[in-house]
Amino acid sequence: MTTDTSQYLGRQGADWWRGAVIYQIYPRSFLDTNGDGIGDLQGVIDKLDYIASLNVDAIWLSPFFTSPMKDFGYDVSDYRGVDPMFGTLADFDRLVEAAHARGLKVTIDQVLSHTSDQHAWFQESRQSRDNPRADWYVWADPRPDGAPPTNWQAIFGGSAWQWDTRRCQYYLHNFLVEQPDLNFRHPEVVEAILGEVRFWLERGVDGFRLDAVNFCTHGELKDNPPREEIVEGFIGVRPDNPYGYQLHLYDKTQPENLAFLERLRTLLDEYPGTTSVGEVGDDDSLGVMAEYTQGGNRLHMAYSFDLLGDRHDPAFLRETLATMEARIGDGWPCWALGNHDVTRLATRWDAEGHAAKLRLYLVFLLTQRGSVCLYQGEELGQTEAELTFEQLVDPAGITFWPAYKGRDGCRTPMPWQADARQGGFSRATPWLPVPDAHRGLAVDRQEADSDSLLNATRAFLAFRRTQPALVKGEIRYHPVRDEVLCLERTHQGSRLLVALNFADEPRELPAPRQAQGLEEAPAMVNGAWQDGTLTLPAYGIAIARCPQSDEEDAQWDV
Template identity: 80%
Template sequence: MTRNSTLIGHQGQDWWRGAVIYQIYPRSFMDANNDGIGDLQGVIDKLDYIASLNVDAIWLSPIFTSPMKDFGYDVSDYRDIDPMFGTLEDFDRLVEAAHARGLKVTIDQVLSHTSDAHPWFQESRSSRDNSKADWYVWADARPDGSPPTNWQSVFGGSSWQWDTRRCQYYLHNFLTTQPDLNFRNPEVVEAILGEVRFWLERGVDGFRLDAVNFCTHGELRDNPPQEEIAEGFIGVRPDNPYGYQQHLHDKTQPENLAFLERLRALLDEYPGTTSVGEVGDDDSLGVMAGYTQGGKRLHMCYSFNLLTEQADPQYLHDTLTEMEARIGDGWPCWALGNHDVTRLATRWQAEGNPAALRLYMAFLLTQRGSVCLYQGEELGLPEVELTFEQLIDPAGITFWPAYKGRDGCRTPQPWKADACHAGFTGAEPWLPVPDTHLGLAVDHQDRAADSLLNAYRDFLAFRRQQPALVKGSVHYHPVRNEVLCFERCHPSNAPVQRLLVALNFSDQARELPAPPQAMAIEEAPALINGTWSDGKLQLPPYGIAIARCPQSDEEVIQWDV
């Protein structure tokens, strides 16, 4: 299969700007061949469901050939599908079927490192003078035999591993079985760009770039200690020494920008394709800005700043306003959940609270930027509590019991409440389906008009019709009484569309002054339940309000909240 140019641009070449991208964790989405592990055919079988959500694209977590030490984020062949997921022909059918439903297809690309089973590394480690000897980051021991620097791995311990074949250390920012490529070697850059081109030719519409700020390392110097351990990237926790350092030399190096420009130039050869980079850094917002500004690097980036336990509206306001102040002509991407963090319903303490989950949905989908929506968020799935014996994630096993790993957010999608293993598989699933998820299954929520699933469908359909929410500018007003207030504005074909948004993060009703121009939107779904009248805004607990402000020439609405 080669790229079909007629598929590109049905939503415009900048379809990604303001797009909602549904993240699929293939192992846990749908098992079509009943071996207990989800597969590409399972994704194909559920494309109608995905399309019914009114999202714009899918993102497939890694499906490449891999030893699965880190569940696909350790690639041993960039150009083939791991047999547990299917074949290249299955992938081609998935792309064709998704495009037929108006869905773009983005795939995870792990560029900073490979598996130690990759032929490149097998050759590189064989000697110090082979053709790929410098394709990975190798360094001699210090005089006392210790690692070259004090750099720490995200998954615990030194990020250097001794190799007896070369009698040198190699760098691994993650597992010891995930050696880091040497992007200072031009041959490596050319090889990686060739792997990306392979999938562009196969018809993909974009790439989610894993840990993209890890591609280049700096001078082999010790990192200084961290004065304060702040929750953020998956390795930054009090129980993990990774968080004890300022990561000045092991990632987010200026040289990485040159690689990103090469990557963008390649993508620009395929109009309508896109890139979203994952960045984890002490200054993630600054990296998001720097990596997306100027139109010559990545199209968009997301960080872990909204993937923490902090759901306080003032924290959210401060994060978003800082991003706006720094990003310029760049473009952010936001997520409240993914395969690396505790499920949103649990992390933001909203289990069994559908009103709060609707609020968090509206918060995510009204921000300026694109959105990544993790499978199961539309169902309100809580985190699954697993025993140590049930854990598979190496991070959870290493850091137990302080950190229980990522298995709890990766359990299978529940499709049918009354079916074996919730309709995910007819075999024993790779991770268990808990009883707490059965009442939230797709078939159960599909039949309930007021379910969270249907709230997502309704809100996303509404959002598509509001240019201000998709691509408009944003201005934040001060937070008052736990209400986050902002406006979105877009110069659409008609007069400028200006929307006011108010989100009540409190479990108590709130009343605010309302701008006199504010008018309720008649076609808004019922979940938008705030009322605008007589110069006042009434918000129920966890209430959502969106209003139009027609006939306003003001640059910013005077909203005295």
């Protein structure tokens, strides 16, 4: 299924990214074409027609760079190399060309805060205290008793400091011990990193997803204070992980980071039409999202983990989104309900096998102000895979089992064909298993079903492209009424009302009399507007066009 792209209002111009829908691809699990059980760049190329048929605007490729794969590509040993398991630079160039031919932008991960300990920079840095790259990483002397310089904890467990016998110093690693942190206080490091980013800009990429972007700079070497209450949020903040026991005042989200983001933006501005979206993990992640995207000289967009937890009642969702709107000013958010780091949406938000709920969550995401990241498999309703300890490969899952089972459950292969070996993902045994439960969700089966979630996703994304108010419009939230989340989007004289019923039973609410349902809306938009009343089925969706001013609007705010 394809759409006339001439109708698309968001892809025009340098600000195509505002309101764009970006499809996240985890290459290891997308499609294996060479029979080694691991997805590759050719697999992405082979499925570009499928991706374009979803009516998304861009793809985001999770890391495919040269790496020892301790953290599956988020430990980069060569920023400019394609790991042989994924293909070659020539394959990547063909991917960019093929995507652009289909009207798809290409964004790629950049892991800038740290490298692999196998990177040539670190290999040189650790040799001595006086070599040319001696200060390219964060090194510190031990305390008088030999203990680490601070009490900082690593997200993947244990101290964030690792002793190195060559220098007789500790180095900082906020993640795995094999992922040493770069020293962004060193001007040569900043210049080197910007050079690595420029390499990919010259190859034609349209933007970057910046991993853990608020970790690039550290603060004074002081102990973090204890956290009074452990509330699960950003990955690593859990009762089973000492990382969550601290308030992270000194090890991340430092003011100096803004100077680097401004340098990065200056570079991107040399390449009109390119963009950036930063991943933010912090106690005040909404505030950091706002700060990092305001002013037009930092990141274009940022996203956080605020919608990636378990809680999803409409009051919480409204409060989170309204708070973001109140703080972001001229900045721009990017929203996601799933990615490669968190439990699959269908499982996390209690919607396994529940088509109406999954449609509701999809429309909720796609009617917010901001851009959207849609993780591969969400269009299928893919569920979290239940794996045994022996099947785990994620270092976080192995470390914290059984309290935390890690990220493998959301990274299992895409099911392309219900009846094919390995779900059509590979002709070999895949790096993670294909659960039997996922075969029923396979692409070929859903494409043959006009009522499937896959076809509903295509239909709503095609409809969204024709609605400027949903792509780039302003937003206003109305009070939650009887578990119905109500909002409006406005753009250049057009005003849309959106009502989303999170209840498991029908709802009837007062509504402006001039509200008129959209005939062009897909069938999943099933609410009825009539004579000042809105009727919604359980988990129902309603969208109406309404004049900018209406004397009966007060009913919408009851």
